[in-house]
Amino acid sequence: MVGIVSYGFYVPKYRIKTEEIAKVWGKNPEDVKKSLMIEEKAVAGIDEDSLTMAFESASSALSTVNVDRSKIKIVLFGSETHPYAVNPASTILAEFLGIEKNYLAYDTEFACKAATGALISAQALIKSGYSDYALITASDKGMGKTHDILEYTAASGSVSFLLGKDDLILEILDFESFSSDTPDFWRREGIRYPSHGGRFTGKPSYFYHIESAAKSLFKKTDLSPKDFAFAIFHMPNGKFPVQVANSLGFSFSQIKDSLTVNYLGNSYTASALMGLMAVLEKAKPGDLIFLCSYGSGAGADSFVLRVTKNLSEKRRKDFTKVIKDKKYIDYPTYLKFMEMI
Amino acid sequence: MISLIGYYTTQFGELWDKSLFDLVIEAINGVLKQTRLSNKQIDAVFFGNMLAGVLENNLHSPSKIAEILKVNIPIFRAEAACASGGAAFNLAKTYLEANSNKNILVVGAEKMTDYSPEETITGLSAASSGEEQEAGLTFPGLYGMMANYYLEKYHYVEENLAYVSVKNHYHGSLNSKAHFRKKISIEDVLSSPYVAFPLKVLDSSPISDGASAVILTNDHNMIKKQKYSAVVMASELVTDTISLKERKQIDEILATKNAANIAFKKAKITRGDIGVAEVHDCFSIAEILAMEDLGFWKKGDGGKRIKELTTMYGNGGSLIVNTSGGLKAAGHPVGATGIKQIGEIFLQLTNQAEKRQVKNAKYGLAHNVGGSGGTAVVTILAV
Numbered sequence: 048m049v050g051i052v053s054y055g056f057y058v059p060k061y062r063i064k065t066e067e068i069a070k071v072w073g074k075n076p077e078d079v080k081k082s083l084m085i086e087e088k089a090v091a092g093i094d095e096d097s098l099t100m101a102f103e104s105a106s107s108a109l110s111t112v113n114v115d116r117s118k119i120k121i122v123l124f125g126s127e128t129h130p131y132a133v134n135p136a137s138t139i140l141a142e143f144l145g146i147e148k149n150y151l152a153y154d155t156e157f158a159c160k161a162a163t164g165a166l167i168s169a170q171a172l173i174k175s176g177y178s179d180y181a182l183i184t185a186s187d188k189g190m191g192k193t194h195d196i197l198e199y200t201a202a203s204g205s206v207s208f209l210l211g212k213d214d215l216i217l218e219i220l221d222f223e224s225f226s227s228d229t230p231d232f233w234r235r236e237g238i239r240y241p242s243h244g245g246r247f248t249g250k251p252s253y254f255y256h257i258e259s260a261a262k263s264l265f266k267k268t269d270l271s272p273k274d275f276a277f278a279i280f281h282m283p284n285g286k287f288p289v290q291v292a293n294s295l296g297f298s299f300s301q302i303k304d305s306l307t308v309n310y311l312g313n314s315y316t317a318s319a320l321m322g323l324m325a326v327l328e329k330a331k332p333g334d335l336i337f338l339c340s341y342g343s344g345a346g347a348d349s350f351v352l353r354v355t356k357n358l359s360e361k362r363r364k365d366f367t368k369v370i371k372d373k374k375y376i377d378y379p380t381y382l383k384f385m386e387m388i
Numbered sequence: 389m390i391s392l393i394g395y396y397t398t399q400f401g402e403l404w405d406k407s408l409f410d411l412v413i414e415a416i417n418g419v420l421k422q423t424r425l426s427n428k429q430i431d432a433v434f435f436g437n438m439l440a441g442v443l444e445n446n447l448h449s450p451s452k453i454a455e456i457l458k459v460n461i462p463i464f465r466a467e468a469a470c471a472s473g474g475a476a477f478n479l480a481k482t483y484l485e486a487n488s489n490k491n492i493l494v495v496g497a498e499k500m501t502d503y504s505p506e507e508t509i510t511g512l513s514a515a516s517s518g519e520e521q522e523a524g525l526t527f528p529g530l531y532g533m534m535a536n537y538y539l540e541k542y543h544y545v546e547e548n549l550a551y552v553s554v555k556n557h558y559h560g561s562l563n564s565k566a567h568f569r570k571k572i573s574i575e576d577v578l579s580s581p582y583v584a585f586p587l588k589v590l591d592s593s594p595i596s597d598g599a600s601a602v603i604l605t606n607d608h609n610m611i612k613k614q615k616y617s618a619v620v621m622a623s624e625l626v627t628d629t630i631s632l633k634e635r636k637q638i639d640e641i642l643a644t645k646n647a648a649n650i651a652f653k654k655a656k657i658t659r660g661d662i663g664v665a666e667v668h669d670c671f672s673i674a675e676i677l678a679m680e681d682l683g684f685w686k687k688g689d690g691g692k693r694i695k696e697l698t699t700m701y702g703n704g705g706s707l708i709v710n711t712s713g714g715l716k717a718a719g720h721p722v723g724a725t726g727i728k729q730i731g732e733i734f735l736q737l738t739n740q741a742e743k744r745q746v747k748n749a750k751y752g753l754a755h756n757v758g759g760s761g762g763t764a765v766v767t768i769l770a771v
């Protein structure tokens with residue numbers, strides 16, 4: 048069995064409230080909050096980027112287990128805000144983590160599901176015997192154009208996993224992937240801000256792919272929503288995950304713990320995985336967790352995860368407490384941190 | 389005698405999996421099937437469309453329709469902004485007046501949601517004057533000025549306008565082809581965000597995709613063979629200044645007034661004879677102005693009359709307005725709108741309007757406006 052040996056996350060301490068952005072544009076903050084179900088979002092500082100945040104979450108993942116780093120022969124870095132267009136972030140990350148040089152590294156890109164795709168590849172490489180461990184990182188300093196709806200949602204954050212075969216805290220029981228050529232959200236080379244198709248990002252994109260990846264996995268595993276203790280979906284806003292959970296037959300109580308978007312925003316590749324961070328604080332041994340990421344362009348990766356008895360207090364991370372350490376910033380500071388001014 | 393013998397409309401809405409001509413094909417095939425006509429029995433086609441040239445560089449649409457229909461007949465494109473459908477219909481009727489025993493296909497279509505809102509809005513502002521565009525006036529801005537002036541002059545408030553949207557959304561809930569099927573309340577309208585004061589999101593019609601088609605004929609044998617038919621009593625197109633600033637009054641649309649007066653005169657009927665009407669409610673204020681300019685309500689009374697909701701289906705009124713849901717709820721694929729309005733009147737007069745069927749209507753009126761009133765088409769049908 049391949050699964051997750053340890054995990055780590057990083058949420059920058061800065062937050063901007065929806066009100067702060069809405070008042071700049073003359074919008075009623077209550078309308079925006081009602082529409083997006085986002086109270087505030089996490090913002091990386093001016094000296095942070097996807098790589099520095101990845102280092103934080105990966106260091107955290109490696110800190111709770113005693114693993115010979117030479118056995119980590121796979122380092123994959125999923126992001127849609129890699130610091131370089133050409134020059135891998137995965138090698139910089141590995142170098143700073145002290146992982147030996149005999150490893151396979153690459154950066155992955157598939158909008159917000161770049162890291163779950165990497166996770167699928169890595170677990171297969173472990174199963175094949177290529178490596179005992181793999182380090183997978185999701186990290187983004189998500190950016191939206193000013194006055195675009197993304198400005199309220201695009202957030203910063205990172206999640207890392209150490210995958211392995213033994214001493215697992217979370218088993219990957221099965222997975223499915225569903226993809227198509229659906230241009231709902233994109234950013235061309237050299238263009239700073241992403242573009243999107245408005246409501247087109249919903250029904251034919253997010254909902255179609257997640258529902259398809261989920262149903263396909265239910266069929267494959269002969270499981271149904273009632274079998275899961277928790278469900279987690281990609282969170283471009285606060286509404287979509289609730290709606291897709293409902294349409295698939297999950298109750299609100301199954302997803303409520305995962306809705307980190309309400310207070311952290313959408314950290315792109317780390318979005319659904321951040322939901323898993325919140326859930327792992329509460330999950331008990333034997334619990335089945337359903338996770339489904341979504342990447343524009345478009346595709347969805349669905350997973351059935353099972354919590355093992357190894358998820359002891361020592362290996363479980365404080366999530367609620369850590370994210371309480373925060374500092375609010377105003378709109379000009381936000382623009383400065385995002386290097387927009 | 390010119391009769392309308394068949395109508396078909398596609399679903400209106402955000403139809404991302406369909407192109408402009410996918411919609412045109414569906415509408416053409418739908419209306420041909422309904423009238424049991426073959427492509428070879430069509431003698432000419434009039435196509436109403438505004439934005440294909442601007443948004444997708446497709447201007448030679450008549451030839452594309454010839455390719456679709458596999459015919460080599462006269463085909464014309466009519467463009468009059470949001471009145472493109474009404475203008476196509478008007479031209480088709482005029483064509484029949486000059487040619488006997490012909491069957492004419494009239495199609496209106498628009499594909500608007502595959503483009504960014506900025507691109508579509510820029511395309512739509514091609515319907516306003518160059519000076520208005522340079523001043524940054526959009527259509528919500530123009531109609532907002534008209535609404536503001538009307539509310540001030542006749543001492544009404546935004547709530548008076550909101551009744552239009554509540555009524556039309558209720559009608560939309562009864563129309564399976566409508567873009568919006570959800571009923572809304574006065575509070576919903578009043579609490580929706582402003583687009584251009586005093587108009588809010590729920591005072592405004594949406595950007596939609598859709599295509600609608602009708603068949604007109606002056607072949608008596610053809611009319612006899614058909615299950616349904618309605619007589620075209622009048623179709624009048626009147627133009628006026630493109631710029632709002634050049635109008636003597638901005639609380640009325642003169643083109644509508646003149647077109648209605650001529651149409652009623654030609655049809656030899658009175659306003660009281662009309663049982664159903666589709667009026668151009670691109671914004672809530674537009675329906676109130678239309679009801680006054682068409683002569684159904686006295687100038688300045690509209691704000692009060694709409695609150696009585698006598699024009700709402702099910703309230704027992706003698707004139708029911710915008711049973712399709714209007715532009716507000718049925719949607720507004722610009723080129724299709726004028727045809728859909730006439731088609732809705734046809735459905736009502738021939739008892740095919742299902743859940744929203746108005747009883748015993750013998751005469752119906754369709755009112756289609758281009759721009760802020762630069763073109764108006766008024767059509768009267770009878771059974």
